[in-house]
Amino acid sequence: MTPEQLQAVVRTAVGAVVGRGALPVEVPAEVVVERPKNPEHGDYATNVALRLAKPAGRPPREVAELLAGELRAHPGIASVDVAGPGFLNITLAQGALGRIAVDAVTAGPAYGHTGTLAGQRLNLEFVSANPTGPVHIGGTRWAAVGDALGRLLEASGASVTREYYFNDAGAQIDRFARSLMAAAVGRPVPEDGYAGDYIGEIAAQVVAAEPGVLELPDEQQQERFRERGVELMFAEIKRTLAAFGVEFDVYFSERTLHETGALEKAIARLRENGHVYEADGATWLRTTDFGDDKDRPLVKSDGDPTYFAADCAYYLDKRSRGFDKVVIMLGADHAGYVGRYRALVAAVGDDPDANLEILLGQLVNLVRDGEPVRMSKRAGTVVLLEDLVEAVGADAARYALARASVDQQIDLDLDLWSRQTNDNPVFYVQYAHARISSVLRNAADLGIALGEPGDVDAAQLTHERENALLRALGEFPRVLTSAAELRAPHRVARYLEELAGTYHRFYDSCRVLPRGDEETTPLTVARLWLCAATAVVLRNGLGVLGVSAPERM
Template identity: 55%
Template sequence: MTPEELSALVKTTLTEAVAAGDVVLDSIPDEVRVERPKSRDHGDWATNIALQLAKKAGTNPRQLAEIIATRLNEHEGISAVEIAGPGFINITLDAAAAGQLAQQIVEAGDSYGHNEALVGHTINLEYVSANPTGPLHMGHTRWAAVGDAIARVLRASGAELTTEYYINDAGNQMNVFADSVLAAVHGEPTPEGGYPGQYIQDLAAQITAERPEIKDLPRDEALPVVRELAYSGQLAQIRKTLEDFHIAFDLWFSEKTLHDGGKIDDAVATLREQGHVYDKDGAVFLRTTDFGDDKDRVLIKADGEKTYFAADAAYYLSKRERGFTEKIYLLGADHHGYIGRLKAIAACAGDDPETNIEILIGQMISVKGARLSKRAGNMILLEELIEWLGADALRYTLARYPTDSPLDVDPELLQSKTNDNPVFYVQYAHARACNAARNAEAHGVDRSSFDAGQLSHEREEELLAHLASFPNTVARAAELREPHRVARYLEDLASAYHAWYAKCRIAPSTSESGETEPVSDLHRGRLWLNDAAVQVLRNGLALLGVTAPEKM
């Protein structure tokens, strides 16, 4: 019995009690939440539905809990129901009902863990969005890993999601970038305030190879050509690095299209219609102080130049026009000041800043022993971190911790093949379970039949309990934007699997005389349970963008 099935059973029981006149309620909740109790001594599952509804039912929680418990005890698959504290209902499943989950997980396959917690939510998730003037570096690494993991749990929880990379390809930094590359084309020093690093030289060499005539063009003619070619080359390198990190965006949105397509002017006009734009000293302002910002923001300067803030406003309105009711921004540690102004844009546009926009700030990471890049000169590159530590270890570690605190990554730990290394520990559990299945099948054990009642060992009960809580873990990770919950869950599951593996043989044993016991329903049942663990470990790692090796 899955948690969803048990939840539906509690709801059915409550409905029956209302129909029989035992309980008076105008309505019954669409969903009854069941959760794992902190102690296994309190049963397999618990619900606080009686505490939630007692006041509406005109009774005290324990009386309502007793009514529900009495009816629950009559249903097949329920071993015991007890009332605890002020009215918590603790439920214990019988072995067959609990064990049935193993078969359900195997048959569900990759979809197990998917849930409907966010069905009906239309979300735009923007993250990384680094300037295309250089390679991705360590400052982008955390949100690259965590942002993609958030996207995966959102989709697994039913959200209609678009992931987006905002390309800052407008503004003066692109001119400085082009000047830097053009100087390299001519073998000149980096201009003052320009971009240093070998990657600039590499781009210059690439452009010269493609367009050898570029050196002979007047600078005013060469500059726009170099700008476009360098931009394309650098953006391609960024895409490649993200692919190596197992990340693919649904949409790459160019800031330049906001300027070229008149979207910024349209945005200013829209905000003016909303009554939040005013003119002062020749400039155009958005009255963001009405919504908590520390000062009103300039949209258009007195000389007619559009500000970065104007582009931010136009970009927000673009997301709104494209039908995204929820916009999530993942920003770096130095962007705290953006929270108030972005929420103010949402409010000025007529949205609810508490529900239509969400801004998450990720703290910086450091990596012990990391060296500045020879290519970039003044930064630690993501591509070099991937080569050094491996995409799996880096992604898992970055997703394993809440993003609101700094993180110091230990390379020696990440590269160690010990149980102290969390990603190794989880991947090894998956590989071990795959090997256990191969060994069992070599001894004639298959999944031709399944007697769920055979899975009654206490370690089996514990493992089944962990497997059952996976969908709820995914849902909570999605709702709270906290994929580290999946990582910590996987470590607990791996521990439960290893403990089960040590006590419960899947393959038939062989006596000292060389006789092998016949294959039984117990062996087959344990193979089902083993393969259910394989599936959940694989599904969980996939949500973090981490591979699940079958051999290690």
């Protein structure tokens, strides 16, 4: 019996007590069931009696005794104790606890998935690095966390569109084009341009594709380097992200907003809503009406639209595509951007709390041999996604970046994450899966099969290490749900590490396969199911993080 199943049992017990008139209350839509910190207090605990006592006008322990009597009659519950002011400590019948393993194996890839976010249509924008250089370490963190978050949200029933917004318009693209032009003829890049080997490589590719480009007048030449350079740079960005296991449903070009009149339409809507005014030759949005610290320009005095105007148009485009909420992942250096974006959402008539969510992430520092690995995009010594993957591997890179809360700065030790030892967290989790795969292979070699779900005697699993592992497996659906709701993929990683440790302790204490001439017993088969269930959860959890679950290591 999983915690979710037990929640339903407890709620049914409340309904039965209410139905016979013993409690004059409404049956709660949800009840809380948690694992007690002390295993001696049972498998699960609930505070439902405390919650119902006040509206019922009865002492909490009296309400608890009523509910305990109802719950004790359930065949899947071994005992119920009333503790403290009115907590219910519940111990499951051994067979009911053991069925968690059967449920996990039977559900397979779907185990842990819920419908808690069903009906939500979310647009998840992340990475969105400018096509002026390869993906650096900051963007790599968002690639790992954003992709994991998308998988988490889908596992909880949400409909998620992953979107990459590339700024292929504006001054930074002009600087990029001028940098390519300079590199193509061997001149130093402009002082405000982009440096690095990749600039020379792309410039050479542009010249190879268009041999006559250097003969064109400067304006036409810049346009060709702009268009072809952005195309080549973005192709490389997509390639490196795909190799990292990250792909997007939509790649949205900022330039299309300028070409389709979307900016003008967005400004017109804001004007109709009464929030636009003219001053100093420019067009402004009165964002201070919605809590921003100052008003923001939409069109500069020279007639050029601002990036903020493009943001307005882009937000409206997303909403026109039917998304309930726009979720944007940004670096901590964009913290000042949150207020103005919430203001524009309010200015178009939406609710910033319901229709917008901005997640801010801290920096990543790479360390090797105890020393920081420096990076500087302009100086050409930027640490790239590919550099990190080459140093530690894609699995370790994704796991390391998703393992910490995004609001924490990471010092990522390249020495640690490249080791094939148990102090490397991803190796530790993957090794648990490989160890189980070895057990299952050995069982098959001995002719021992799991059999049908209805044939396994789950009540055989009575050892304390077995119970601890079963309870951990039962928590997986709730871990995924809470991680999705809190936008916290790192919770999955930490859970997997705890689960791997719980499995290793079980394996060291409980022999799974018979030795020599020993007979295969119902306990052997039950423990094989427990191993297989643990493999399912490890595989599903690693899958959420975009990390492989190897069968051999």
